[in-house]
Amino acid sequence: MAAYSADNAPTTRKGRATRERIIEVAARLMQDRGVSGTTLEEVEAAAAVGRSQMYHYFAGKDDLVGAVIDHQIRGILASQASRDGLSSWRAWEEWRDHTVEHSSKDNCAGGCPLGSLASELAEISEEARGRLSASFLQWEESFHEGLSTMKSQGLLSDSADPARLAIGIMTSLEGGLLMSQTHRDRKYLEIALDGALGHVRAVGAPPHQLS
Amino acid sequence: MAAYSADNAPTTRKGRATRERIIEVAARLMQDRGVSGTTLEEVEAAAAVGRSQMYHYFAGKDDLVGAVIDHQIRGILASQASRDGLSSWRAWEEWRDHTVEHSSKDNCAGGCPLGSLASELAEISEEARGRLSASFLQWEESFHEGLSTMKSQGLLSDSADPARLAIGIMTSLEGGLLMSQTHRDRKYLEIALDGALGHVRAVGAPPHQLS
DNA sequence: AGCATTTTGTACTTGCTAATACAATCTTGT
DNA sequence: ACAAGATTGTATTAGCAAGTACAAAATGCT
The missing domain is CATH 1.10.357.10 (Tetracycline Repressor, domain 2)
Structure with missing residues (x-):
């Protein structure tokens, strides 16, 4: 782009x-x-x-x-590129913690740099909506790549669908950020991300690898 | 209130x-x-x-x-009260389908009646933020009640935490709506809700009851 | 019917905000 | 140094949108 x-x-x-x-x-x-x-x-x-x-x-x-x-999507992707491309369980855990901590600054104020713009602009400007959609797609793709790598390394089962899992993480992240922002309570984002990542583990990993 | x-x-x-x-x-x-x-x-x-x-x-x-x-939260709660209080698997399935269908009208335009307001107003007006937080809490509570009823009927295992599950559904719903709205693609909401409800089944139900 | 109260119509004021005009100043390449 | 172009300062315009003033009409009560 x-x-x-x-x-x-x-x-x-x-x-x-x-x-x-x-x-x-x-x-x-x-x-x-x-x-x-x-x-x-x-x-x-x-x-x-x-x-x-x-x-x-x-x-x-x-x-x-x-x-x-x-500018916002560039910053997000840059921050994520510096954490191993999210291709290990450990990287995902660190990402989860970092995301929660970062959002908890200032009482969970601010929400998502892209999500708040998307919500405001999606219905007003078709051009902005398209740009935001493309940006979210890049973000989602970065999740997808990490999960695909994990699958190729046997960390996810053959039946796992990285594209679908990436979307699940993306939606949980956005919903969690919005709810934490609205309630001024980090627990919403925590529960949302734990649920999404738990789903990745449960659906993705062979049973004997579950912790 | x-x-x-x-x-x-x-x-x-x-x-x-x-x-x-x-x-x-x-x-x-x-x-x-x-x-x-x-x-x-x-x-x-x-x-x-x-x-x-x-x-x-x-x-x-x-x-x-x-x-x-x-007005918006009243409408939401009224619509939900008319579907058995979400206290059976069937009710949840119907709710899922109805939610997706409703959101898919007009190309997923509009998003969530409360979520779009929350995103816009949370940082601008503390009074509006409080009102929206209280409204979301009522909505969440309606999920919670349904799940609690299911637990008392043995549809969810003893270890299930209805409050936590309700938050997971709420965040997935909001994230799914926002992403579907932004991408103009219902699949985001579908995947988000399927993930959340799948989590309820997986975490909540005794293994032998899984489909 | 008649009076008080509620509801509605019209015109105006005030302040803000995106956008423009035009001139002055700084930077760069030769 | 010196043009040519890039960058910046100041003042102004035009339009919109929230909020106000005041009078007219409709409604309900006794």
Whole structure:
């Protein structure tokens, strides 16, 4: 997938830094307060840039939102690539713990960087929905790959369906994050992830390998 | 939980009808386009009421949103009460099918009546977050009750934890709805619910009762 | 019927926010 | 150094949406 087409792609080092700063700040604010709860003025103030810089690098708010989506999925995939590609039981356990701990910061506020955007934008902008769908697919694919590797290593039984299991983990993750965010209680995400991973073990592993 | 405190409670039949009409229209529009994507003007037009009626029955937009949340959870609980309180395997199967079919209308558009509101409002309004949390708790409790009944009837093993299972179903439901909405593909909700209910069967039932 | 209360119609105000215009300044390559 | 282009500052515009004011009409009660 091509990088997001900016209004004016930055050529100088300074320009790239400015554009990046805008995106990072916008991503944070939009996850906190939602897209329509975040004004360009707030982004500009927090990023210490002016109106002209905003419109120099982005065609408008929609354009910025697109860049934020790309930024979020990049961050997620990068964070996951650094944990062994989720191709061992241990990696999954660490991922589970890390995910819960990360979400529990600030009283489970914020929710999922992509999920909160998806919920807000899916029905409003078909373009944003498509971009979010593609991003979630990449995320799901990273789960899928790890599980496939485990299957090829005999850690999952032959009858296991990695694609299906990946979707189960994805949906449990999103539901758990939303419920923990709404209730301000980490137990929802914990139970959701334990259930999904438990399912992977139960369905995927030969009986004698169960703990 | 007391009914939502309106600015002016309607006393006449006509007044009640007007207020109800506003809430129903607002609920539909807000689920489709989000809260901040729905203007009071649009609600007024669709409900065929004027500005003065809106502000006569509601103190403002926030007040209307509160009434919409109450309206949504009432509808959900009513729909569920009419299906045997989810206290048999058959009831759960029917619930699963009905939920998937209902969500698949309009290409999985809309998502969850409460979930989409929760995602949008949780970080913006503490009052709305509390109201949504309480509503989800009631929903979860309706799952819990059904599962508890099944346990007392021996349909679930003694080691089964109905409260935990209820949370697992709730999170899978929300995650599945969000993913199906984003991808416009019912399979996400199907897999999520099958996983959660499969977990109930696997963890809850004595081995010899597994299909 | 007649009066008090509820309900409704219309016009206006206020504030915010995305978007634009245009000029000034900085960077880079030669 | 010096153009050419990239980057940034400031001021303004235009439109929308929440909320308000006030009067008119309908309704219910005795």
